[in-house]
Amino acid sequence: MIELISSIPLVGGFLSSVLPFIVVIGIVVFIHEFGHYIVGRWCGIHAEVFSLGFGKEIFNRVDKRGTRWRIGILPLGGYVKFLGDADASSRTDLSAVEFMDDDTLARSFPGASLWKRALTVVAGPVANFILTIVIYLGLVTWTGVAVDEARIGEIPASVAGETPLIQGDLVLAVNGQPVESFGDLATAVSEVEDGLPVTLDVERSGTPLELEVANLRPPYVAGVRPLSAASRAGIRSGDLLLSAGGQALPDIAMLQQVVQASEGQPLEIVLRRGADTLTLEMVPTEEDVPQPDGTFARQVIIGVSVTTYLQPQVRSPGPIEALTISVDRMVGIITGTFDGIGQMISGNVSPTNLQGPLGIAQVSGESAGQGLVNFILLIAMISTAIGLMNLFPIPVLDGGHLVFYAIEAVTGRVPAGKWVDVAMAVGLAMVLSLMLFATYNDITRL
Incomplete structure (x- = not known):
């Protein structure tokens, strides 16, 4: 479908990036905001608006609980506006709260206990992390995990005519060096000088064979x-x-x-x-x-x-093993993100590598063109990044709200409204500045 769209002159290249981008951002943002919404609902906090996107409303529906579900024309985020919020940034509407009766106040976000507010806020990033784990869990279960023995998996079609190996061959030795696992095989192959033929002792359907492979490491x-x-x-x-x-x-x-x-x-x-x-x-x-x-x-x-084109055979993992692998992969994205930030701060990597909405749109289009698995993996990566970013202690982000709640827990008082407004303005300026800088990077790369 993406290849068909991209073949349309002028419009095709644009749509082949924008449509995948809308799908990626739509899924990630919906899951994030639904995390806020559902935990808030469980905590007895009424959601007045659930918005996917910003700006002019192109669709809306009011459910039986009185929540207005809407879609905005700009697919660059979303928000949940709870009862008692002044706007999408979750600032408290002091004038409205002042005149609420006890029952209404109990259903509002400002009137909820501290732990309920904190759970509702942290639920957004947690929902993103859960989405990532679920995606990896599905992919790991579907694709399987490598077996330990040095048994050859599927031979790619592009090299099938270049090698005498077939799927299912058990490699026993490389140039006379015994191998007991696929890790041993990979090490032995890496030590072979580029371009030289390799002699493999293999077992095929119970029969020992000696095969000479011209090149195990083509590009x-x-x-x-x-x-x-x-x-x-x-x-x-x-x-x-x-x-x-x-x-x-x-x-x-x-x-x-x-x-x-x-x-x-x-x-x-x-x-x-x-x-x-x-x-x-x-x-x-x-x-x-x-x-x-x-x-x-x-x-x-x-x-x-x-x-090397050699890949191991795979087996179906158990549920605990699959879950462990999925969590490890999500943690890998998080640690890689922190490493990248550290490299930028230290000056080892240029900040021009930051990508904004245009860059993410390009990546979305290219990932979709590379196949469904790559596209799904991109959703997992973006979901983790959105969840992690929202935990940064910057006002207007979820992490900033959690800082306010921590201050409230320590002091026993809600931070003064005027200081919260100033912090929100500074945080918003920081986020917008970063987005503008990243978008500028995107434009210079076009």
Whole structure:
């Protein structure tokens, strides 16, 4: 569907980014706001408005509880306005609260106990984290996890004609070196010099065989980073790169040499996708690249991860194992985010790498074009990022409200309204400034 839309002149390229962006943001924001809404409802707090998007209303419905469900024309966020809130930022409407009777006050957000307000606020980010875990749980259960033994999984169609290996082969030795697990196999393959043939002792359906494989490490594309040179050129996961700039690519090392030597000039890429051979044009870019010592350096790259095409067989994980893996992957996104922020603060990475709405729209479109799994993974990543960002202690964000509640818990008093208003204004200015800066970055990358 996305490929069909993108083929429409002028309009296609725009819609192929905007439609996936609306889907991603719509799902993530709805889950976040629903977390606020449902926990608030459980705590007896009445929600007056549940809005998906801002600005002019294009749809609304009032439910039996009196909550107005609406969709705004700008799909850049959302909010839940509880009884007693002055606006979407959840500032208290002091004039309205002053004239509430006891029953109405008990149903309002300002009238709720501290722990109920805190639970309602933290429920938004928690809902985002739960969404991420559920997505990974589904993907891990569907795709399976690697078995421990050195048994070959599915051979990609792009390299099936290049290797005598077939799915189900059990590798016993690499160049005479015994292997007992797939980790041993991966280590042994990585130690083989690029371009040299490899002798494998395998067991196939109970029969021992000795196979000579010409090359176990051709530049097979295991992943493509959104907004990268490779993504813009149309390279996909599963492609086998055959040549670049007229230079044959027998191995990964040669690909790296050709890309570095290009100095950012266009390269003609010949690749195999399934049984088809395609020719694409790609322009490598200079970017901040992490180094083994933890620092970053500017290098010419194309934005692909290339590796051996050997993949392990998979098995279905148990529910506890699948849940553990899912949580670990979400935690990995969080730690990676903090690491990136730290690198920007230290000056190792340029803040121009920050992406705003336009950048996220581009990533959404490219991820959708790479397939459903990549698109779903993007939703998980954005959901985690939104949940984490909202926990930052910045007024107008959920984390800022939690700071106010912490002050209230310690002092026994609600922070003075005028100071809350000032803090909210400062927080809003900070968030808008960051969004404008990120959007400026997006525009400069177009």
